[in-house]
Amino acid sequence: MPQWTNLIEQLLMVGFAPAMILAPLITVVCLRPNPTEQDHRLRYQILLKQLIIATVLSLLFWAVLFFYGPMLNRKISGAFLTGFLFSPLWIKFAAPAIASNNSIDATNSTSANTGNTTRTASLVNRHRISPIKPWYWTIAISIYLISLLAIGARGLYPFVNIENVTDTSSVGATGQMLFYRWINLLVSYAFIFGVMLAIAPKKIIGASLTEAEPLLPQGCEQLAQAYKERRDWTTLNLFWLLLVMMPATLGLLYGLMVWQPRNDQLVGILGSIGGAVGGILGAWIGILGSRKRSRIEKLKAELGLQNTPQATNGI
């Protein structure tokens, strides 16, 4: 087992829990919700104080367990499990603090025209101005096929028993177990990403492109531009995350699992890093997408107040 994997593993074991405990507070601080209404602002300030106190207490709890707590096994200490405090910190304090930004609530309606009796829409087909270029699809399909081929090619070689070795992270396995692992990974990879690629143009990319973009009756280039920026940003990020990064990461992990069955430790480290990075990226895409929507709502409110609606039928 290479030395660096041991080092990364040790860093993860020590750093995982405090990083998870700090993540909700860091997210709130980075997003800097700025509620405009007095009630919302007061609520936000209370939640932020509670979050800071809860985070400090959780870190103290982690420190106590880290220095004096029990070891659950040779590698995992009780302190490691305090990383799961992320969920209550996020659900109880961070998420409500972010949501207290009242402009985010307004983005939840399916059509921002709701409430208006005059409805205006563009006649430009957004599928034709998709930011996903045809060659992007070539990349996504190539990653899928290459990964599938790499995993599948393992079937050309015999599955032989591997013995227990001194390194505790490697386990012994019979050839039959390795065969079942291979077939299981091959079928699940082919199915999951095959289905994802098949439904992506309509269900993932299509849904992002056809998200409601109601215009103002008087028309506004600024609003159309804001929609375009949000749409392109969301669509591209969804594409790279779900159709490139995810299949590439899992393809690599599955490939390692079938070709290097002794290196479970390396697979575990890469899996945890890939999973954490993917999860954080996904969360950030969602949060930043909401912020972009809230900016559009603000812009619409400003424009709506400045102009008196009147019917038009220009393109």
Place this chain on the structure above:
Amino acid sequence: MITILLDSPVPLHDQLVSELRGLIAQGKLAVGDELPSVRQLAADLGINLNTVARAYRELTDAGLLTSARGRGTVVISSVEKGRGPKSLSQQRLESSMAGALADAKIAGISLEVIQAIFKKQTEIIWKNP
């Protein structure tokens, strides 16, 4: 852009058809132009999918639009398919104009204003044959 009024007594589907026909007549929607998908237009306007689908279908039946797999809904003609003899079309026009003029008179709009509106609209439509 297309605009509809929810509080209008005219049904939404008729408003959509009328707006799209108007855009085609004015040349703002030319032959070969692709319309947004039913889902997109319904979402943007905040109305039912079936309302948009019905409007598209009616214009397709009239020979103005076509729906092709992979290409969406496209404008194929700026002239409606003949629906009966020409005299019948003229009869329909006379009838709808009579209704509109009667509405205008009852609403207290002067003849000069009506003539100005008529002139403006004919100029818009015949400027882009």
